[in-house]
Amino acid sequence: MAGRTYGQYCGLARAMELVGERWAMLVVRDLLLGPKRFSELRRGLPRIPTNILSARLRDLEQAAIVQRRILPRPAAAVVYELTSYGKDLKPIVLTLGAWGARSLDDPQPNDSVMADALVLALQATFHPEAARGLEATYELHVGPVVLHARIADGTLDAAEGSLPGADLVLDAGRALKALMAGEISPSEALESGMVRITGKPDLLARFGDLFRLAPAPSRRPS
Amino acid sequence: MAGRTYGQYCGLARAMELVGERWAMLVVRDLLLGPKRFSELRRGLPRIPTNILSARLRDLEQAAIVQRRILPRPAAAVVYELTSYGKDLKPIVLTLGAWGARSLDDPQPNDSVMADALVLALQATFHPEAARGLEATYELHVGPVVLHARIADGTLDAAEGSLPGADLVLDAGRALKALMAGEISPSEALESGMVRITGKPDLLARFGDLFRLAPAPSRRPS
DNA sequence: CTGGATCCCTCACGATACTG
DNA sequence: CAGTATCGTGAGGGATCCAG
Numbered sequence: 247m248a249g250r251t252y253g254q255y256c257g258l259a260r261a262m263e264l265v266g267e268r269w270a271m272l273v274v275r276d277l278l279l280g281p282k283r284f285s286e287l288r289r290g291l292p293r294i295p296t297n298i299l300s301a302r303l304r305d306l307e308q309a310a311i312v313q314r315r316i317l318p319r320p321a322a323a324v325v326y327e328l329t330s331y332g333k334d335l336k337p338i339v340l341t342l343g344a345w346g347a348r349s350l351d352d353p354q355p356n357d358s359v360m361a362d363a364l365v366l367a368l369q370a371t372f373h374p375e376a377a378r379g380l381e382a383t384y385e386l387h388v389g390p391v392v393l394h395a396r397i398a399d400g401t402l403d404a405a406e407g408s409l410p411g412a413d414l415v416l417d418a419g420r421a422l423k424a425l426m427a428g429e430i431s432p433s434e435a436l437e438s439g440m441v442r443i444t445g446k447p448d449l450l451a452r453f454g455d456l457f458r459l460a461p462a463p464s465r466r467p468s
Numbered sequence: 469m470a471g472r473t474y475g476q477y478c479g480l481a482r483a484m485e486l487v488g489e490r491w492a493m494l495v496v497r498d499l500l501l502g503p504k505r506f507s508e509l510r511r512g513l514p515r516i517p518t519n520i521l522s523a524r525l526r527d528l529e530q531a532a533i534v535q536r537r538i539l540p541r542p543a544a545a546v547v548y549e550l551t552s553y554g555k556d557l558k559p560i561v562l563t564l565g566a567w568g569a570r571s572l573d574d575p576q577p578n579d580s581v582m583a584d585a586l587v588l589a590l591q592a593t594f595h596p597e598a599a600r601g602l603e604a605t606y607e608l609h610v611g612p613v614v615l616h617a618r619i620a621d622g623t624l625d626a627a628e629g630s631l632p633g634a635d636l637v638l639d640a641g642r643a644l645k646a647l648m649a650g651e652i653s654p655s656e657a658l659e660s661g662m663v664r665i666t667g668k669p670d671l672l673a674r675f676g677d678l679f680r681l682a683p684a685p686s687r688r689p690s
Numbered sequence: 691c692t693g694g695a696t697c698c699c700t701c702a703c704g705a706t707a708c709t710g
Numbered sequence: 711c712a713g714t715a716t717c718g719t720g721a722g723g724g725a726t727c728c729a730g
Contacts, residue, residue, distance in 0.1 A: 250702085252494065253515045255575035255642075256585035257592070258561060261568025262493050268703070271488065275480050284712050293475045295704050300713060309571065310685045324712075331685035334567060339480060342560050346483025348553070349531065353477035363478035370479070420477075463532045463553035472721090490722070506693050517723055522694060546693070 264309045269294050270302050271339065274328070276362050277312065278336055281327035292358050306332070340370035347371075348427070348462050352420055361391045361406040368395055368404040368457055371426060376455040377402070384449070385412035388422055397456065414445035416453065426459040486531045491516050492524050493561065496550070498584050499534065500558055503549035514580050528554070562592035569593075570649070570684050574642055583613045583628040590617055590626040590679055593648060598677040599624070606671070607634035610644060619678065636667035638675065648681040 250267075252259040265271055269291065276282060276290040287299060303326055306312035311332035317323045328335075343366060353359065364386070377400050384395045385408055394409035395402060421440035424430045432450045435441045443450055472489075474481040487493050491513065498504060498512040509521060525548055528534035533554035539545045550557075565588060575581065586608070599622050606617045607630055616631035617624060643662035646652045654672045657663045665672055 252491075253576075253579055254494075254513075254585060255572065255579040255581045256494075256497075256565070257567070257569025257572060257589055258497050258565035258585065259494060259568070260572045261564045262490075264568060264571065266488065266490070266493065268484075268488070269474075271484050272474065272476075272478075272481060275478075288712095291476075293704095295706085296713065297705095297715085298703070301703095310687055329685065331570070334682070338560060338564050338567065341563070342483045343478070343480035345479070345556060345560065346481070346486060347479025349486065350477065350479060350482045354475075357475055357477040359477045363476060363480065367479055460556070463551065465532055507691085510693095515723090517725090518694065519696080519724095520722065523721095 264311065265306075265335070267302070267305070269298055270306065271342075273299070273302050273306065274311065274332060274335055275339055275343070275366060277326060277328045277332070278339060279362050279365060281315065281325040283323060283325050287326070290360055290362055311335070340366060343367060344370040344459060347423065348460055350423065359389045359391050361393055364388060364391060364393055365404045365406060368393075369402065371457040371459050372402045373456055373458050374400045374402075376452070376458070380452065380456075382414070382449055382452070383409055383412045384453070385409045385415045386422070387415070387417040388420070402456075412445065414443060414447075414449040414453075416450065417442045423459065425454050426457050427461055428454060428458070429461070486533065487528075487557070489524070489527070491520055492528065493564075495521070495524050495528065496533065496554060496557055497561055497565070497588060499548060499550045499554070500561060501584050501587060503537065503547040505545055505547050509548070512582055512584055533557070562588060565589060566592040566681060569645065570682055572645065581611045581613050583615055586610060586613060586615055587626045587628060590615075591624060593679040593681050594624045595678055595680050596622045596624075598674070598680070602674065602678075604636070604671055604674070605631055605634040606675070607631045607637045608644070609637070609639040610642065624678075634667065636665060636669075636671040636675075638672065639664045645681065647676050648679050649683055650676060650680070651683070 251263055265274060272291055273287060276287055288294065288296065291299065303312060307314060310329055312326050313329050315325050315327060317325055347367060377397050379399065380397055381399065382397045386393050386395070392408045393404065393406050394412060395404040418425065418441045421430065421435050425432065425435055425441065432454060436443070473485055487496060494513055495509060498509055510516065510518065513521065525534060529536060532551055534548050535551050537547050537549060539547055569589060599619050601621065602619055603621065604619045608615050614630045615626065615628050616634060617626040640647065640663040643652065643657050647654065647657055647663065654676060
C-alpha cells in the first residue's frame with residue numbers, strides 16, 4: 247500500500263495521483279469535447295489496451311472527474327462525461343497541450359493524427375485579440391483529418407468535419423505547426439508547396455496570427 | 469521501443485511523454501523555486517528512490533526542461549535548474565496544483581508537508597485584486613513548517629522561513645485549506661481553536677480573500 | 691558529505707483472449 | 711459493443727554500495 251501515492255500533502259502531488267497515470271490525461275482530453283462511449287474513446291486512443299481504458303475510467307469516476315451516465319432511450323447505452331470538477335481541467339489541458347506541442351517534431355509514420363487533438367490545439371492557441379472584427383471560416387485538412395473553424399468577432403468555434411463554403415480551405419500536411427509557430431511565413435509555405443489553399447489568400451496570412459504557438463525550445467541557453 | 473510513447477501527433481500526448489512520468493512533475497515543482505542540488509531535491513521528495521531521481525533528471529535534461537550547471541567557485545557543486553522552456557511550466561504547475569488541492573483531504577500521519585509546496589500553493593491561489601492597496605506581512609506555521617508572505621499593492625512575495633515582525637502570525641494546523649476554500653469562516657476557525665494567531669486579527673479575515681481556493685468537488689452532480 | 695550506480699523484488703502496465 | 715480475465719514484461723520501489 248501507499249505504493250502509488252506520493253506521500254506529500256501537496257496539491258500538485260494529489261493532482262498527479264488523480265490524472266498523472268498513463269493515459270489518464272488523454273482520456274480527459276477526449277472527453278473535453280463532449281460525452282463519449284467506450285468505443286469512441288477507444289477510437290480516439292488507438293493504442294490503449296481496453297483493460298487500461300476500463301481501469302482509467304473507473305479511477306477517474308472514483309475521483310469525481312468522470313461520470314458514467316446511461317443514455318435515456320432509445321439508445322440505452324453508457325456514456326462517460328466529465329463532471330464539473332473534470333471540466334475544470336480544460337484550461338490546464340489546453341495550456342499543457344500548447345506547451346508540449348512546442349517540442350513536437352514531425353510525426354512518425356506510425357503516429358495517428360486525431361481530430362479531437364487538433365480541435366483542442368486550435369482552441370489552445372487561439373488569440374482572441376487577433377480576431378477582433380474578423381469574421382471568417384476555415385476548413386483544415388491535416389493528413390486524413392478534416393476539421394473547421396468559425397471565427398466571429400473574437401470567438402472561435404472549432405469542430406471536426408468539413409465546412410462547405412468555407413472562406414479558406416487549407417491543406418497543410420504538417421507544416422501547420424511551423425506556420426503557427428512562425429517558423430515559416432505564409433508565402434514561404436505556399437511557394438514551397440508545404441500548404442495548399444483554395445479561397446481567400448489573405449486569410450492564410452491571418453491564420454498564423456489567430457493561432458499562435460510559442461517557438462520550439464532551444465537546446466543551449468537557459 | 470515506442471513502448472513509452474503514445475503514438476499520437478498531439479501536444480498533450482507529447483507533454484505527458486515529457487513530464488507525465490512518475491515524479492517528473494514534482495521535480496519540476498521543486499525547481500520552480502530556484503536551482504537545487506541533488507540532495508536538496510531528495511530532501512524535498514522524501515520518497516523518491518535515488519535511481520529514479522537520477523533517471524528523471526536525465527530525461528528532463530534531454531528534453532531541454534532542466535539544465536545541469538557546475539557552480540563556479542568555491543563550491544564546485546552541481547546544480548539543476550529549469551531552462552526557459554521548463555520555467556514555462558510554472559503557470560501549469562500552479563494551476564494544476566490548485567486544482568488538485570481541492571480534492572486534498574486531511575493529511576495522513578505519514579504525509580510530509582513540504583515548505584516548497586506551500587509556497588507555491590500561496591502563489592497559485594493568490595488573488596491580486598484582493599490585495600489592492602494592501603500592505604501586510606504574514607508568517608505561517610503549518611505543522612513543523614514555517615513560511616512567510618509579503619503583500620504589497622497587488623503583488624505577493626512568498627518564501628520559506630520565518631519573518632520577525634510579521635503583521636500576523638498564523639498557526640493553522642491544517643485548517644489552512646478550509647479557510648482558503650471558504651469552508652469555515654475566520655471567526656469559526658478562531659473559536660474552534662483550529663487556528664491560532666498573534667498580531668492584527670483583521671488580517672485573518674483578509675487571508676481567505678487573498679488566497680482563494682475553489683470548493684472541493686462534490687460527489688453527485690455533473 | 692554529495693551525487694549518484696547497482697541489485698533485487700514487486701506491481702502496474704501492455705498484449706491478447708475471452709465473455710455477457 | 712462493452713468491457714473482464716489472464717499472464718508476461720519492464721518501470722518503479724527500496725536498500726545498499728561506491729567514487730570524488
